[in-house]
Amino acid sequence: MLSALKIEWMKVKNYRTFWILLGITLISIPGINYMLYNIMDNSFPKGKNGQTPFLGSPFSFPDVWNTVPWNASILFILPALLIITLTTNEFTFKTHRQNVIDGWSRQRFISVKLIEILLISILCTLVVLLTVLGFGFIANKPGPGISIVHDSRMVFFYFVEMVSYSMIALLISILIRRSGLAIGVFFIYMLAEQIVVGFFGKGHHMKWVNYLPEEVTDMLLPQPYAKALFQRNATDWEHHIPVYLAISALYLILYCLITSRRFVKVDL
Amino acid sequence: MSNILSIQSITKFYGPIRALHEVSFDVPPGSVFGVLGPNGSGKTTLLGIIMDVLRASSGTYSWFGEPPSERQRQKIGTLLETPNFYHYLSGEKNLQIAAAIKGRGRDDIGRVLEVVKLTERKDSRFSTYSLGMKQRLAIASCLLGDPSVLVFDEPTNGLDPVGIAYTRELIRDLAKEGKTIVLASHLLDEVEKVCTHVAILQKGQLLMAGDVNVVLTNEDFVELGAQDLERLRTTLAGLRGVRQLKDLNGYIQLVFEKDAPMDLGEINKYCFDQGVVLNHLQLRKKSLESKFMELTN
Numbered sequence: 001m002l003s004a005l006k007i008e009w010m011k012v013k014n015y016r017t018f019w020i021l022l023g024i025t026l027i028s029i030p031g032i033n034y035m036l037y038n039i040m041d042n043s044f045p046k047g048k049n050g051q052t053p054f055l056g057s058p059f060s061f062p063d064v065w066n067t068v069p070w071n072a073s074i075l076f077i078l079p080a081l082l083i084i085t086l087t088t089n090e091f092t093f094k095t096h097r098q099n100v101i102d103g104w105s106r107q108r109f110i111s112v113k114l115i116e117i118l119l120i121s122i123l124c125t126l127v128v129l130l131t132v133l134g135f136g137f138i139a140n141k142p143g144p145g146i147s148i149v150h151d152s153r154m155v156f157f158y159f160v161e162m163v164s165y166s167m168i169a170l171l172i173s174i175l176i177r178r179s180g181l182a183i184g185v186f187f188i189y190m191l192a193e194q195i196v197v198g199f200f201g202k203g204h205h206m207k208w209v210n211y212l213p214e215e216v217t218d219m220l221l222p223q224p225y226a227k228a229l230f231q232r233n234a235t236d237w238e239h240h241i242p243v244y245l246a247i248s249a250l251y252l253i254l255y256c257l258i259t260s261r262r263f264v265k266v267d268l
Numbered sequence: 269m270s271n272i273l274s275i276q277s278i279t280k281f282y283g284p285i286r287a288l289h290e291v292s293f294d295v296p297p298g299s300v301f302g303v304l305g306p307n308g309s310g311k312t313t314l315l316g317i318i319m320d321v322l323r324a325s326s327g328t329y330s331w332f333g334e335p336p337s338e339r340q341r342q343k344i345g346t347l348l349e350t351p352n353f354y355h356y357l358s359g360e361k362n363l364q365i366a367a368a369i370k371g372r373g374r375d376d377i378g379r380v381l382e383v384v385k386l387t388e389r390k391d392s393r394f395s396t397y398s399l400g401m402k403q404r405l406a407i408a409s410c411l412l413g414d415p416s417v418l419v420f421d422e423p424t425n426g427l428d429p430v431g432i433a434y435t436r437e438l439i440r441d442l443a444k445e446g447k448t449i450v451l452a453s454h455l456l457d458e459v460e461k462v463c464t465h466v467a468i469l470q471k472g473q474l475l476m477a478g479d480v481n482v483v484l485t486n487e488d489f490v491e492l493g494a495q496d497l498e499r500l501r502t503t504l505a506g507l508r509g510v511r512q513l514k515d516l517n518g519y520i521q522l523v524f525e526k527d528a529p530m531d532l533g534e535i536n537k538y539c540f541d542q543g544v545v546l547n548h549l550q551l552r553k554k555s556l557e558s559k560f561m562e563l564t565n
Contacts, residue, residue, distance in 0.1 A: 003368070006368065007365055007368045007369060010361070010364060010365050010368065011354060011357075011365060014356065014357055014361065015354075015356050015357075016356070017356075089354075093352060093353065093354060093355055094350070094352040095352050095353065095354055097321045097348070097352055098352035098353070098366070099369055100319070100320055100321055100338075100341075101319045101320075101321060101341060101346045101348055102341065102342070102346075102366050102369040102370050102409075103338050103339070103341045103342030103369050103370050103371065104338060104369055105337075105338040106320070108338070265323065266323070267316075267321070267322045267323055268321040268322070
């Protein structure tokens, strides 16, 4: 598999679009956080303790562990674009066929794409971690008695969510094969699920919407701002984490199986 | 030695369309095997199946006497339909990827680029190549690692006359080296010049397959001329083993039954003994084209 990954690296290392999309994805993580930090810092009056009333201190430890991954997760469309571009390119240039003709098994081809998603997700998660530490230590020095590592698991939840969104992007790419259409379908799916969640979840208080493919991973990262006003019951959320993780894992296994089976079984 | 490729009863449906029906044939080692057929006859579909990019609806095939696997494909140089390369990479970098997938080193890349005369353009992006250059790069990729088996699907597509002649010569040279070549084409002239074996497909059906001399056996005919063609016709009708007599451009075309003798000297003597003096006597081979037209019409 290492040799297959080396070949994948040969494919992308001279591909300018890959570097541009990856660069935008990675820069956008501290970028959007810095933007929101600036808005908060400049637009809302601070109280005596340095906190912003209602919003709290989302960029200080320990809340920064929640804030930075949540902000970064707003832009999951960017790594999805990268995944869709890299995958549909193979179909456009018919190089997926050539790779198989030259001696890769179909399973190997799709396995490399899955590992590629893992690697990109790890990279993004590392940038999220660095951004958390940057804001936590530099922008807002931790006060005495504040736990620095409390809620650091949020970075892992970000990783799960990132892998999940990327896997959906890969699945759509394998099913649709054309880049423009795949991007459109991915975007529409994201919107459609949010509309369903908004309508049935908030309007009708139906819990099943929390277990839809995107929403279940979204549930792992609660909205970090003005927790006192908007956040769901914290104890309830804490209890549900193992369920969200288990269902997320099930979805990931399902995405892997459908993606692999589709690529292995159909005409290329 | 077992067959290089053995195809057994392969059928392929695209929805309700039957692209191949129960196709079976063997490719012996060292042969140049032409897969012939008009456009849409199923040639590319068949090659796609044996290279694992298409799934057969039923039937099996084996390479080197073993069930198909990716390891076998690594040992085969294949050009299927259009050249498929990464447009943003140079010709050389594309070959590096192909060589890595085939499990071969980079040391052969310079040689194959030289063979297809692309050394000067090896650093140019694939997207800047002309159609002919793309096709030549695909041939170079096939030659990586000097494989003993090659599969070419319309290898002269997009090439200019010089390129066509060059590719034909290359295939001949490869055949001389003892390599087994499977060559799909609708250009009969191309196949006739290089193939030792043929399989003829039409609408997904295999019409005929085997040694080119066997497929075309007894398809030779004799062309005769005399001052009195009517008398010549009557005389020839009495000749032993005659299957068909046809008038053709002022001559008579004589086709013998299978296994009947076709000695020009004896025919000349027979006619002379019957009082007919021939002014034209020539043995002609039926071209693959006429055989093909006969089978497919």
